[in-house]
Amino acid sequence: MDVKTRGVAPTEAERAAVDSVLGAAPPRDLHDVVGGHTNRTRRHLLLPTLHAVNDRTGWISHAAVDHIAERLDLGPAEVYGIASFYALFQLSAPAEHQVHVCVDVTCRANGGLTDDDLPDGAHPSPCLGLCERAPSAFVVDAGEPAHRSVAGHVTAVDVRSWVDGGRPGPEAPPAAAVPQAGDPSLVLLRRVGRTDPLDLDAYIADRGFEALALARDLGAEAVIAAVNDSGLTGRGGAGFPTGRKWEAVRSQEATPHHLVCNADESEPGTFKDRTLIENDPYALIESMAIAAVATGCDHGHVYIRGEYPRALVTLELAIDRCRRRGLLGDGFDITVVRGAGAYICGEETAIFNSIEGYRGEPRNKPPFPFQVGLFGKPTAVNNVETLMNVPHVLLDGHESRHRLFCLSGAVVRPGVYEVRMGITLWELIELAGGLRPGSELRTVLLGGAAGHFVGPADLDLVLDHDEVRDAGLTLGSGVVMVHDQHVDMVDQLRRIAAFFRDESCGQCVPCRVGTVRQEEAIERLAAGVTAGDLALLRDVGQAMKDASICGLGQTAFNAIESAVDRMEVFS
Helix, strand or coil: CCCCCCCCCCCHHHHHHHHHHHCCCCCHHHHHHHCCHHHHCCHHHHHHHHHHHHHHHCCCCHHHHHHHHHHHCCCHHHHHHHHCCCCCCCCCCCCCEEEEEECCHHHHHCCCCCHHHCCCCEEEECCCCCHHHCCEEEEEECCCCCEEEEEECCCHHHHHHHHCCCCCCCCCCHHHHCCCCCCCCCCCCCCCCCCCCCCHHHHHHCCCCHHHHHHHHHCHHHHHHHHHHHCCECCCCCCCEHHHHHHHHHCCCCCCEEEEEEECCCCCCCCHHHHHHHHCHHHHHHHHHHHHHHHCEEEEEEEECCCCHHHHHHHHHHHHHHHHHCCCCCCCEEEEEECCCCHHHHCHHHHHHHHHCCCCCCCCCCCCCCCCCHHHCCEEEEEHHHHHCHHHHHHHCCCCCEEEEEEEECECCCEEEEEECCCEHHHHHHHCCCECCCCCEEEEEECHHHCEEECHHHCCCECCHHHHHHCCCCCCCCEEEEEECCCCHHHHHHHHHHHHHHHCCCCCHHHHHHHHHHHHHHHHHHCCCCCCHHHHHHHHHHHHHHHCCCHHHHHCCHHHHHHHHCCCCCC
């Protein structure tokens, strides 16, 4: 790819796809008069434009790259470098029918296909966030409009039929992911299964938007005080106090302020944010509007996984209906940004780069997002579950002790569960019906691939932030992946190592090189070559923890280290 365009015209379909996002191209003489500055101010439209072309034609050709570069006054090499960063964009050849099959830890533990088992034409995929129905797949048909669908409980026969041009059948209802649906004690999940998620009148009748009205009456300082008093902390893994984050943004003199909802839950084993959006989208919208009141934000962005077609459509429809009713209020609006398959974009500053039209690579900190965030302005970043606690905090004085967990693997009823903090690990597993018949507990992966393995001796572990931290563990994004005696632990570690190698953005050396060396050491250990490899593995893992610039590299060794130490894998 060159720094200059080659003068090859795009196809009519490619041109129409670009125009659908950027509008019709202005006359060339107007561009010559005003220069490319106006075009470059629209760089944030690059990711949606790449999606539009990929959706319409099944790939992003060099001619399409050149055309996009000309429209946004960027170099073709830069556009190509951004497109090639994302796994869902096809760059080498047209692929109007794409079948992405999950080969990650939950699906392979549930008998799913591995990279070596996939038929020709199927693409191996990291976790698709459908773990309650693992094994899973994601099927895309290019065209106008494109058709995107997901499927669970996938077999090899299914995959072959889809590769041959078939499509998955209808999805199960969104409430199927919540075995507790209808339980009157629920807080975050209380609306699941009770009404149509897109019925705005039903939401309003169920105290919908009352919390937003109260927030406007109270004002920013009182809202933040209530959030602080509730003890609400981030539910995405870091656990930072939400009220402190909002106050830090509110107090910044630079304007405008931005709000980003991180719905890019790509941690293997995580599917709670998808479940919340599909079942209660208006609650998220109201929560974001409250956060905007508290932080002084004019605009909110929801960055959602590209592999979540139903959640995307549901949220966009819900926002449009709220906008038409004037429920967002004057001066506040929400934009949905669709991700394109990059785990690293779940990192809070990588999201900024992706939204702005750059490669989704993390930024060095400081400055921190509350100082210099999206578009260089103060920004509050919260995940879906965190935000959706806020209406309950304001209306009911709800102490933030409710937490969602994603149970998958060898349990009777996998799904999203809401519990009060303080429940033990075994009590949570029993809530999901206990172990499947014929299963014996071998290990539980807490927190996903970036988390830790624990064994049967840890079943009395209290699932509370302090207790878990004192045990040297983390709740992370709420993953509780239960493995029985049939799971090959060496295969699990090989997959985790391959996952972090693939998902490293490559920006910093400790992570770029360390994840490769980690995988190589795991492969040698799996083959029975142990001389010095365990020591090397620990050295590499420690180097990544100490020197990587973001959480990906800093946690890439966690699960592997815990499996070696707690589960005595490779001993």
